[in-house]
Amino acid sequence: xxxxxxxHDFTAEAExxxxxxxxxxxxxxxxDPDVARSIQRFQVGEAGDGANLIAKAGGDDDYLAxxxxxxxxxxxxxxxxxxxxxxxxVPTITSHWSDTVxxxxxxxxxxxxxxxxxLIAEVVALRYYRALRDGTTDPLVTRVASxxxxxxxxxxxxxxHRLRIGFATxxxxxxxxxxxxxxxxxxxxxxxxxxxxxxALRRLGVGRLVFVADVLVAFEAALARIRGDEPKxxxxxxxxxxxxxx
Numbered sequence: 001x002x003x004x005x006x007x008h009d010f011t012a013e014a015e016x017x018x019x020x021x022x023x024x025x026x027x028x029x030x031x032d033p034d035v036a037r038s039i040q041r042f043q044v045g046e047a048g049d050g051a052n053l054i055a056k057a058g059g060d061d062d063y064l065a066x067x068x069x070x071x072x073x074x075x076x077x078x079x080x081x082x083x084x085x086x087x088x089x090v091p092t093i094t095s096h097w098s099d100t101v102x103x104x105x106x107x108x109x110x111x112x113x114x115x116x117x118x119l120i121a122e123v124v125a126l127r128y129y130r131a132l133r134d135g136t137t138d139p140l141v142t143r144v145a146s147x148x149x150x151x152x153x154x155x156x157x158x159x160x161h162r163l164r165i166g167f168a169t170x171x172x173x174x175x176x177x178x179x180x181x182x183x184x185x186x187x188x189x190x191x192x193x194x195x196x197x198x199x200a201l202r203r204l205g206v207g208r209l210v211f212v213a214d215v216l217v218a219f220e221a222a223l224a225r226i227r228g229d230e231p232k233x234x235x236x237x238x239x240x241x242x243x244x245x246x
Contacts, residue, residue: 003062006158010069013154017076023083023147029140031088035132038200039081040093042128045121047078053118056111063162070155077148084144112166119159120186123222124193125152127206127214135204156218160225167226179223190215 031039050071057067082092129152133145167175194201194208201211 001157001161003060003066006161007062007066007069009154009158010066010073013151014069014072023080023140023143025083025087025140027087027140029084029088030138031085031090031141032200032203034199034203035136036085036088036090038197039085039132040090041197042125043078043081043085043092044094046074046081048074050074053111053114056114066158070158073151073155077151080144080147084140087140112163115159115163115166116182117185119156119163119222120182120189120219122152122155122159123186123218124190124215126156126218127211128193128197131201131204131206131211135206156222157225160222164226164228175227182223183219186219187212187216 048071050067054064054067054071057064085092126149129145129149133142133149136142136145167178170178190212194211198208201208
């Protein structure tokens with residue numbers, strides 16, 4: 001893939017989204033209170049304007065244009081989550097401490113380090129939206145989670161492509177040290193999310209340990225992409241509902 005290919009991918013998706021029928025918001029939704037609070041926090045995290053990332057993404061016109069379309073997809077996620085909450089009669093919130101910490105960390109860094117932090121959020125989101133898609137019987141919740149998950153599954157390789165280029169000039173020892181620190185940060189973030197959203201995850205049929213383990217596996221697959229290795233295929237049951245953990 002090249003930046004031109006990614007730009008084509010994001011442009012094509014934007015066109016599909018423009019013609020896609022909206023989820024049936026008017027039918028309403030039923031949300032468990034713990035799940036509703038969890039979605040409120042994720043909605044805040046998706047709602048950034050992306051201005052800082054866009055400002056750092058110069059140097060290649062195709063990459064910059066693709067980043068702008070990526071940001072638009074994230075903003076659409078925030079919009080859909082907001083509509084989902086409203087359909088369930090739940091208000092949105094304007095801030096959450098976890099998002100504040102993440103944003104401040106990302107904005108203090110250059111593009112490569114910002115993408116490293118962003119990739120952690122994207123990998124966590126993969127497992128979260130899969131849990132939300134598979135752990136509910138409400139059709140509107142399932143539809144929204146499926147749409148967002150499909151986007152996140154494209155976002156991870158997009159960021160991996162840029163990071164692979166960014167890490168190409170580093171020696172093996174330096175890269176190994178950076179990856180080691182990156183894993184520790186990922187682990188800390190994932191444990192925090194599992195604790196903060198644990199009640200919601202349990203309602204969705206996913207134990208905290210299962211959530212953490214799945215995120216770690218997905219992150220290792222992302223690192224393999226960045227190293228240029230072929231990620232090992234991993235079977236994921238369509239509806240995995242582990243029980244009895246925490």
